[in-house]
Amino acid sequence: MHAYRSHTCADLNKSNVGDTVRLSGWVHRIRDHGGVLFIDLRDHYGITQVIADGDSPVFAELEKVRSEWCIRIDGNVLARDESLVNPNLPTGEIEVFIRDLEVLGAADELPLIVFGDQEYPEETRLRYRYLDLRREVMQQSMTLRSDVVASIRRRMWDKGFREYQTPIITASSPEGARDFLVPSRLHPGKFYALPQAPQQFKQLIMASGFDKYFQIAPCFRDEDPRADRSPTDFYQLDMEMSFVTQQDVFDTIAPVLAGIFEEFGGDKTVDAPANWPQISYKDAALWYGTDKPDLRNPIKMQVVSEHFAGSGFAIFAKLLEQDGTQIRAIPAPGGGSRKFCDRMNKFAQSEGLPGMGYIFWREGVDGMEAAGPLAKNIGPERTEAIRQQLNLGVGDAAFFLGGKPKAFEGVAGKARTVIGEELKLTDPDRFAFAWIVDFPIYEADEETGAIDFEHNPFSMPQGGMDTLNGDPLAVKGYQYDLACNGYELVSGAIRNHKPEIMLKAFELAGYGADEVKNRFGALFQAFHYGAPPHGGCAAGIDRIVMLLAEQANIREVIMFPMNQRAEDLMMNAPSDPANEQLRELSLRVIEQD
Incomplete structure (x- = not known):
């Protein structure tokens, strides 16, 4: 028999009853039922229930075992009583009676519990990431990530692409973020940089006569962290093609991504690539307040400046006298109550605004009537014109923001998202894609x-x-992004050659x-x-997996992420260099005030 296992903890079933087997794994959970020990033994593949009582020759040793000890057991496969079968486990029809035990690795008192759904501070989870990764949800997320990458590679090869590797140590290049610099020992005072992206190299590959390139590329950027962005490094599907137009790039990458979301997206609907709209950067900002719109939400903002120019609402009327200003409306079908309007007003205040104007329509004594401070200020004629433009009716509302678009578009976009979610207008069971073009x-x-x-x-x-x-x-520019459910998944361009x-x-x-x-x-x-004329794009692996895993934070799908201060608490990075290292690199650390 193998030194550690004859089967994994997901292999055994009723056909193995009577077999002598060897399993290795971690003690997931222990239950003591008065002289009978039940242990859920876990490995990467699943869980098997193993048991022992006073008849087991290793019962006394087994009583010493604690959660997350790594053990090897030998035993006999038994059928469970029909009333004790666990239909939720592939191994739920059997259990293993332990005859022999070897402790492969004892565990100290745990800083976090693997079994169950307890919540722990992120700092604790990252410091003890190797324990955090043992949890079922993390095992599933990392397996998903690996499977997604493997599928992407297969799909790219099937489209005639070959994978080529580009340098990790290179020259500094402006890509929109700060470089990570690497001092040169052989050339004192000079620095390499970690690549923010393989941008120049992949263009040089096209200039070298290779027609189709791709790479699962590591990229390094010294950025401020966000929930959907790592502060140090990330991976992207990087691709480039020669003799192509913008549409050729779309037609190549869209089926790859659609296939990935269909393969790993569960029961969610995936829009067919032929139905992915192409929206100009200008229209995306106008309609959605962002260049990465969530099209699961049907709300489109509209310009309603003409209805407020010279109106009785002095704030907007005076604002429109300034160059470059406008008033935009966010329709809210089903939001026609003062309670909801007050909630959205508080949202605007939480975003640093004094409030957000609104009108809502309700049944009145003489039919439909408009309510709210704005309706009183601008009068029924203008209010009705707004209602007709926005195609709203009884039970609906509209919210208004004004000023120079770049100053309020961000808040307007967030408000649109909140309205869509609160009024259940956003479809949670769909992946909605859109190309953003004409940057x-x-x-x-x-x-x-x-x-x-x-x-x-x-x-x-x-x-x-x-x-x-x-x-x-x-x-x-012939530049484009692909948005999905409010995230930028792809960015690319036809290059200037x-x-x-x-x-x-x-x-x-x-x-x-x-x-x-x-x-x-x-x-x-x-x-x-x-x-040659050439173009391509890059798709963020981390964000793709984050969406597929239904996680809101990118650190949930990265094996060993940094925290929000760009620190690796587990490996204690960044760390202080030794004086010998500094001397060898001709560097001196200057103390900061």
Whole structure:
């Protein structure tokens, strides 16, 4: 017999009754029924109930065993009484009577309990991650992650892609976040960087004549943490293709992702790729207040400025006299009660606003009537025009925010989400995808007017050089994101592959030719030697798994994540370097005030 096991803890069933078996695993739960010990023995695959009484030669030793001890047992498979069968376990028809026991690893008093659903502070869970990972939900999430990655690889190979690895130690490159720098021992005073993404390398792979590239790529960014973003590193499905248009990229990656969500999404509906809408960045901001809209929520915001201009509601009327301002309405079908409107008003206050205007419609003495402070201020004619524009009726409401769109869009988007959830308008049993397209390449600083990149500087401008010779703020890029259920899952672009357009694009943002050649020298030179048109995208593995696992925090689907302060409590990182290490790297730590 094998040194540790003849079967896993999920293998045995009624056909094994009478067999002598060997199992190894962890003590999941112990129940003492007056001289009879019942132990749930757990391994990665499942749970088997093992038992012992006074007739077992190892009963005295077994009484010493505690939760999470790692043990090996030999025993005989017995059929459970019919009344004791556990239909929820694959091994629920049998139990194993223990004849021999070996303690493979005893456990000290546990800082967190693996059995059950007890809640523990995140700091405790991360410090003892190896215990936290033993819990069933974590085992399921990590297995799901592994299976998703394996499926992605198969699907990409089936589409004619090959996987190539790009460097982990490279040069610093602006990708929108801070680099992690790595000091060079052989070149004192100089630094490598961990790649924020394989952006330049994958473009160079296309310039090298490889037609279809993909990689499950580690990326490193020194970012502030969020629930859906790691503060240090993450993994993405990185892909690039030559001789393609934007639609070609969509048609390639969409079936891969749809297939993943169909395979691992349980009973949830997955929108067919042909039905994934393409929404401009401008319209997404207007309708949803975000460039990663949750289309499970049917609410679309609308501009209603004309109904408040010159109205009796002085706050909005005066606001509209300023350039660049507007009033937007958030329809709330079914939200037509003062109680709900008051709740949303409190929500706005929690977001730092003085409140949120509202109108709701109800049955009155003479039919439908509009209620709320705004209705009284602007009068029945304007109120009715708003109702008709928003297609609302009795029992419905609308909420209003005003100012310069960029100042209130974020709060408006959150309000839309809250309204959709509270009124049960958002479909929880669906994965809803949308392509966001036509991103502006440039933005102007509100104070100085200086032009800088708003989005990916490597995108091909729509219209090429002709548009770059016009108004920079009107230039849109062949850049796109894929949103799903309120998260950005994919970001990509058709790349700029012409050196003269690259120089002009960076010039508009204040970067001289020498700086471009210095910072992006390899890419710039490669474009001089017959670079093909190319484009691609990257899909966030962590976020995909987070959605499939129905988790709200990305740390729940990462094996060994950092905490919110970018610390690894288990491995004590970041740590202080030894003086010898600093001397070898020609570095000195300067104490911070």
